[in-house]
Amino acid sequence: MSKQQVVTIKGTKDGLILRLDDQCAYSDLLEELGKKAQDPGLEGAVEVQIHTGSRYCSDQAAKEIIQVVQSAGHLRVSKIQSDVITMEECNRRVQEQQSETYIGIVRSGQEVHAKGDLVVIGDVNPNGHVSAAGSIYILGRLKGKAHAGNAGNREAVIAASWLEATHLMIADQMETMTDELAILSEHPEMECAYLHTNGFIAIDRLQDLRLLRPGLSTFKGGS
């Protein structure tokens, strides 16, 4: 029986793809990968993508693979792709996609955190704090502090039936709602805050959200 190729090289218009066998031993794989990388047939600086198939690569393993491939000097790994993720990672991703609902009033000194989007049905009173990795939607009055995209998502928004917050934060950007922001004192009703392309938090009518952040819609089908 002829030995199966552990590393297959495939050329595409975007560069080379190294397809790694997912059944063989990891040590065999590294060894073979080292040989292939030293192959004199590969000339000049080339970008490669690595596909690991159904083999799970921890961060440590991924680093090792990159190191072995790049050790020859002329290959540069642009991406490692795998068909599998851990349960933990999967759960985290599901949670980030989910929206959590809090019914009640977030009172002074209370904090509500969500791993995905957060829907609050009730008010957020002054000194109350809501935060979410995704967007925050408040059916009620937001009079406290809100932090959307707290893990760095700059697309997140804060929408409220009554936006009168003392502090608004999106990703790492913070805005204190002082009197200078005339837009608020005039019409706090049905507003949304988002991160403007100029890097500052801007506030607009809730109805404009469909133009500002069309990607937030998860609704499929209809018409």
Next chain:
Amino acid sequence: MGEAIVITSGKGGVGKTTSSANLGTALALQGKKVCLVDTDIGLRNLDVILGLENRIIYDLVDVIEGRCRIQQALVKDKRFEDRLFLLPAAQTTDKNAVTPEQMKDLITELKRDYDYILIDCPAGIEQGYKNAVAGADRAIVVTTPEISAVRDADRIIGLLEAEDIEPPKLIINRIRRNLINSGDTLDVNDITSHLSIDLLGIVLDDENVISSSNKGEPVVMDPNNPAALGYRNIARRILGESVPLMSVDTGKPGFFGKLKSLFSK
């Protein structure tokens, strides 16, 4: 089996002690057997407002530490026969002398003999507050039409909602008619919609509250006083009666009012 009600506010000086004294007195006037418990250990006041300061022999800490029986520490208000008692706080120690479990046992024991136990809570949200809330079945939050008092009330309501007791009710104290009519202060609707809890009643600001407290006679004993009316209405609502909320708005005098003022000139 009686009911224990804690009277709290978060902020100091909004009228917890005055409200406790007046509501206790009003309930006693309605024929209920009432025990007032002062949990403000180290800064007791309730005895002074009730005019019972000179008759204190033992206090709450003496009871908890077993130096006397509970009956020995209770001070009877002679104006109400056997219906109004005070368990005074200790003055020589501090709030850490008591634990919430001890307070709970004490209140449970008192509930056997009294219809209502009103617990006067100290200001703040630390040990004293935890002790006061420990034995309570219900809570009354006192606030005034000031933004700082309302903020603190909001905080305390949040803490109370996390406890295993009935949803707290609100008393708005020290309402000044002239300020509300001129729009210079928060009105009753602003406060109730901000805090979104049930309003138990409102009490108008009145100078006699201070003078009668200084004399050791709760103002509620004067049936013609506007603040007393507020407290009496609240006591009736605690007893389950439905009493309409009194109007704050004096507004313009009506036709008869004008006529009356014409003759009274």
